Every structure is written in C-alpha cells, then in structure tokens.
Amino acid sequence: MKVAVVGAGWAGLSAATRLADSGADVAVFDMAPQPGGRARSVAGDPPYDNGQHILIGAYRDSLALMQRLGVDVNAVLLRAPLALPYPGEPGLQLPPGPPLLAFTRGVLAHRGWPLPARLRLLMAATGWLVRGFRCAPGENVAHLCSGLPRVVLQDLIEPLCVAALNTPAAEASAEVFLRVLKDALFSGAGSADLLLPRRPLSELLATPAHAWLGPRLQLGRRVQRIEPEWQVDGEAFDAVVLACSSVEAARLTADIAPDWAHTAQQLPFQPIVTVYLQSPGSRLAAPMLALREGPDAPAQFVFDHGQLGGAAGRFAFVVSGAADWVARGDAGQAVLAQALRELAWASPPVLDRVLTEKRATFACTPGLQRPAAHIRPGLWAAGDYVAGPYPATLEGAVRAGAAAAQGVLAQGAAKGSPTNTP
Ligand SMILES: Cc1cc2nc3c(=O)[nH]c(=O)nc-3n(C[C@H](O)[C@H](O)[C@H](O)COP(=O)(O)OP(=O)(O)OC[C@H]3O[C@@H](n4cnc5c(N)ncnc54)[C@H](O)[C@@H]3O)c2cc1C
Incomplete structure (x- = not known):
C-alpha cells in the first residue's frame, strides 16, 4: 500500500510509524x-x-511510540508523583503507589486544606467513581464541581482543568475532564505521575522520528490539493491520512467531503501563551510550581529549566486558556509583574521571549461536535481534534494517528493489499 500522511506533528508521526511498521x-x-x-x-x-x-x-501510547523510535524515555523525561506545590506552600502531593490509593492518602495528608474540604473532595471523587466517571455531555466542570469548597476549586480543579483541557472550568467539558481523571487514576501504577521534558521538545519525538523515517519525510511541502481516489498534488496513493491542522484539513476536504469539512471548520480554539523569563542564579523550590491565576496574574504554572537539565536561569510561565490575555496583548508584562510579586529571585528577572499560539488547542467545551476519523474510504483524519475521549493533547494526537493508520490498514487488508496488518 502506498499511503500519504499530510502533516508531521505527533499525530502524523504516529500514523507514519504504524503504517511503515x-x-x-x-x-x-x-x-x-x-x-x-x-x-x-x-x-x-x-x-x-x-x-x-x-x-x-x-x-x-506516546511513551510506547517514543520507545519504538529509540528514545530513552527515562533520560528525556523527569518522572515524579503528581505534586502541585505553590510558592511557599507544599500543596497537594501524591505519595508513590497505586494512583487511587495515592490520591486518597495525598488528599488526607494535605494539611493546607481544612479537613472538611479534604473529605468533601474525597466524597465527590467517590461519587464520580461510582458513576463510572460519566456525566451528561452538556455539563461543564464548574457545575460538576460546584459542591466543592473554594480552596479545592482554586488549588486543584481549576489548574488541572486548564492544564489538561486548555479551557477554563466554567466553559470546559465535564465529560472530557472526568475521562482525564479516570485515566490518571485507573491506568495502572504511575499513571498520575507528571513527566516533565528534560530535553528540548523536538528531541522527545520529532527529531528521532525524522531520523527513523529518513527520506520518507518531506519537509517544506505544503499539500495544496487532494483528489479522489487518491491524488495528493497529482501523485497517486492508495490512501491518505490528513494529520494537518483542522483548518487545513477542512480546506483540503471542502469539495470531497463538505459535511466533514464544515464540522472541522467550526471548531473553536483557545490560545496558550508561554512567557520565558531570564534570571541568572535563581532557582525555584521545585522544577514546577503552580501559581494562582487572577485578574493581574495570567500564569497558572512556572517551570525552572535549570532544574530540568536545560538552560540555568530560564523560567517558562504558562498561560493556558489565554483568550482574554491575547485580547489584552500584555501577557508578557503581566507575567513579569506576577513573577516579581509571587517568587523570590537571585537577580531581577527580565522578559526573554513571549510565544503566543493563538490556535494552541480546540476549546474543549461541553457537547462539542468533533469531526470523525474516517472521512471517506481511503481518506482518514488524524489529529488531536478528531472525535475521541481526550482533550487536545500529545496522547490524543498519538492515539488518533495510530487509529487512522489502523483504519487504513484494515481497509487495505479488506481490499487485499500486501501489508502486515497488526
Ligand atoms: C503552547 C502549547 C502547549 C501545549 N501543552 C501541552 C501539554 O502540556 N501537554 C499535552 O499533552 N499537550 C499540550 N499541547 C497540545 C499538543 O501540542 C497538541 O495536542 C499536539 O502537538 C497536536 O499534534 P497534531 O499532530 O494533532 O497537530 P500539529 O502538531 O498541529 O501538527 C500538524 C502538522 O501539519 C502540518 N501541516 C498543516 N497543514 C499542512 C499542509 N497543507 N501540508 C503539509 N503539512 C501541513 C503542520 O506544519 C504541522 O506540523 C500544547 C500545545 C501548545 C500549542
């Protein structure tokens, strides 16, 4: 089978690896x-x-793909049990061990919250567990958690929601949030661990995949046109996996599959702003700290790259669900002011870089209609936005890529193409 994959993000690289294998x-x-x-x-x-x-x-699936491409995941990722320390406060810390037990023990031991608040969280979590981590598709996270004390919402639910779904709790899908919690608490030992990159992001997957694919990966090639069945800019293929952005996938399918293209075109987006500060000689209390977001405080997390094996004195502040800050246009200066107010510095921090991704992820709102992976026989979509249980994440992208590859291979096998369908 000759297959074209359009896009070499994590979804496209996942699909290409599975297909080539x-x-x-x-x-x-x-x-x-x-x-x-x-x-x-x-x-x-x-x-x-x-x-x-x-x-x-x-x-x-992301970790398995990295390993398949020869990446030493223990070398490129710093793994530690989930902890949400705030400046000057230890915050919630899960001990090692089975995630559900660790969650219960961690919450009970978190003396920063009054005991009734800890018990209310455990009761709410038990209710979610009993209901199979399911809820009405139209429910939002703020409503789901409306019975929880303010301190739990502010220190746990809101930061987790915006980190995982890139959407503020009042607008975020409770169904998807519960799915993330379920996978973190029920996918076996270590599933709730945080894995922080110790190497530049491209070294996690993109560079090793490039080396593995060799000349099969063509860069600087914007696919202009796809025609049934199937031509990619005039070159014939048996199948195509669209692993480009939803906007580009909608453009490429506008004539071939107008309904699918319309759904893809309609997806709303949320930006993420990453603000890098430099402060030589400074060090945070942990490689990652949570921060309290507010009207003058955009960032929800800060990462100390010196402690992550990167540039000493470089600090990455993350502003997720950043639509309001992008509209204001002063996220960089506001983060600098927040950093000066909330953290101790060995030397005055200076603004280094502000990276704004306006379409960082789709806005993960309740009941959102996402386009299906299967577009037409021989034409599949892969990407973090394709219909599925996950928010827009690396894992969602990798799984979507693998699923599209699987679909192509199954259709190929049905038509008798000589591939080794796994
Ligand atoms: C700032 C930021 C922070 C994030 N933080 C996290 C996080 O902490 N954890 C997490 O799990 N996820 C995070 N994400 C989300 C994660 O990065 C994405 O979910 C994932 O990278 C999406 O991969 P993808 O392959 O679906 O799409 P993309 O990465 O968008 O890949 C699409 C590719 O298609 C190419 N392309 C587009 N059109 C064409 C065309 N016509 N022809 C050829 N090529 C084309 C593009 O150049 C691109 O390389 C974050 C995203 C951003 C932006």
Whole structure:
C-alpha cells in the first residue's frame, strides 16, 4: 500500500510509524521546515519549546511510540508523583503507589486544606467513581464541581482543568475532564505521575522520528490539493491520512467531503501563551510550581529549566486558556509583574521571549461536535481534534494517528493489499 500522511506533528508521526511498521510505503509531507508541529523546539541556545509541555504517566501510547523510535524515555523525561506545590506552600502531593490509593492518602495528608474540604473532595471523587466517571455531555466542570469548597476549586480543579483541557472550568467539558481523571487514576501504577521534558521538545519525538523515517519525510511541502481516489498534488496513493491542522484539513476536504469539512471548520480554539523569563542564579523550590491565576496574574504554572537539565536561569510561565490575555496583548508584562510579586529571585528577572499560539488547542467545551476519523474510504483524519475521549493533547494526537493508520490498514487488508496488518 502506498499511503500519504499530510502533516508531521505527533499525530502524523504516529500514523507514519504504524503504517511503515506494517509494511506500507509511506510518504509524509509537512509544510514546516521541521517536524513536530505544535510540539516542537524553536530556535535558541539551547532551543526553546514552542510552549512548555507536560506529559502524565497515563500517556501510554506516546511513551510506547517514543520507545519504538529509540528514545530513552527515562533520560528525556523527569518522572515524579503528581505534586502541585505553590510558592511557599507544599500543596497537594501524591505519595508513590497505586494512583487511587495515592490520591486518597495525598488528599488526607494535605494539611493546607481544612479537613472538611479534604473529605468533601474525597466524597465527590467517590461519587464520580461510582458513576463510572460519566456525566451528561452538556455539563461543564464548574457545575460538576460546584459542591466543592473554594480552596479545592482554586488549588486543584481549576489548574488541572486548564492544564489538561486548555479551557477554563466554567466553559470546559465535564465529560472530557472526568475521562482525564479516570485515566490518571485507573491506568495502572504511575499513571498520575507528571513527566516533565528534560530535553528540548523536538528531541522527545520529532527529531528521532525524522531520523527513523529518513527520506520518507518531506519537509517544506505544503499539500495544496487532494483528489479522489487518491491524488495528493497529482501523485497517486492508495490512501491518505490528513494529520494537518483542522483548518487545513477542512480546506483540503471542502469539495470531497463538505459535511466533514464544515464540522472541522467550526471548531473553536483557545490560545496558550508561554512567557520565558531570564534570571541568572535563581532557582525555584521545585522544577514546577503552580501559581494562582487572577485578574493581574495570567500564569497558572512556572517551570525552572535549570532544574530540568536545560538552560540555568530560564523560567517558562504558562498561560493556558489565554483568550482574554491575547485580547489584552500584555501577557508578557503581566507575567513579569506576577513573577516579581509571587517568587523570590537571585537577580531581577527580565522578559526573554513571549510565544503566543493563538490556535494552541480546540476549546474543549461541553457537547462539542468533533469531526470523525474516517472521512471517506481511503481518506482518514488524524489529529488531536478528531472525535475521541481526550482533550487536545500529545496522547490524543498519538492515539488518533495510530487509529487512522489502523483504519487504513484494515481497509487495505479488506481490499487485499500486501501489508502486515497488526
Ligand atoms: C503552547 C502549547 C502547549 C501545549 N501543552 C501541552 C501539554 O502540556 N501537554 C499535552 O499533552 N499537550 C499540550 N499541547 C497540545 C499538543 O501540542 C497538541 O495536542 C499536539 O502537538 C497536536 O499534534 P497534531 O499532530 O494533532 O497537530 P500539529 O502538531 O498541529 O501538527 C500538524 C502538522 O501539519 C502540518 N501541516 C498543516 N497543514 C499542512 C499542509 N497543507 N501540508 C503539509 N503539512 C501541513 C503542520 O506544519 C504541522 O506540523 C500544547 C500545545 C501548545 C500549542
């Protein structure tokens, strides 16, 4: 089978690896000069990440793909039990061990919250468990958690929601949030662990995948046109996986599958702003600290790259669900002021870089209609936005890529193409 993969983000690289492993003749096209899509490094010494990324232990397919491509995941990721320390406060810390037990023990031991607040959280979590982590599709996270004390909402639910769904709790899908919690608490030992990149983002997947794919990956190639069945800019293929952005996928399918294109075109987006500060000689109390967001405080998290094996004195502040800050246009200065107010510095921090991704992820709102993976026979979509249980994450992208590859291979097998369908 000759298969075209359009886009070399994590979804496209996942699809291409699966297809190539199954004996397909794969060609991957990406319009950018480097692979990795949104999860890539950008120029700097050492390189910056195009947005600080966090993985969790439940990202099983992403970790398996990295290993398949020869990446030593223990070397490139710092793994630690989930902890949400705030400046000057230890915050919630889960002990090692089975995630559900660790969650219960961690919450009970968290003396920063009054005992009734801890018990209310455990009772709410038990209710979610009993209901199978399901709720009405139209429910939002703020409503789901409306019975919880303010301190739990502010210190746990709101930061977790905006980190995982890139959507504020009042607008975020409770169904997807519960799915993330379920996977973090029920995917086996270590599934709730935080995995922080110790190397520039491209080294996690994009660069090793490029080396593995070799000339099968063509960069600087923006696919202009797809015609049934199937031509990619005039070259014939047996199948196509669209692993580009939803906007580009909608453009490429507008004539071929107008309904699908319309759904993809309608997806709303949320920005993320990553603000890098420099402060030589400074060090945070932990590699990652949570921060309290507010009207003058945009960032929800800060990462100390010196403690993560990167540039000493470089600090990445993350502003997720950043639509209001992008509209205001002063996220960088506001983060600098927040940093000066909330953290101790060995030398005055200075604004280094502000990276704004206006379409960082789709806005994960209740009942959102997402386009299906299967568009037409021989034409599949892969990407973090494709219909599925996950929010827009690396794991969602990798799973979507694998699912599209699987779909292509199954259709190929049904038509008798000589691939090794796993
Ligand atoms: C700032 C930021 C922070 C994030 N933080 C996290 C996090 O902490 N944890 C997490 O799990 N996720 C995080 N994400 C989300 C994660 O990065 C994405 O979910 C994931 O990278 C999406 O991968 P993808 O392959 O679906 O899409 P993309 O990465 O967007 O890949 C699409 C590719 O298609 C290419 N392309 C587009 N059109 C064409 C065309 N016509 N022809 C050829 N190529 C084309 C593009 O150049 C691009 O390389 C973050 C995202 C951002 C932006």
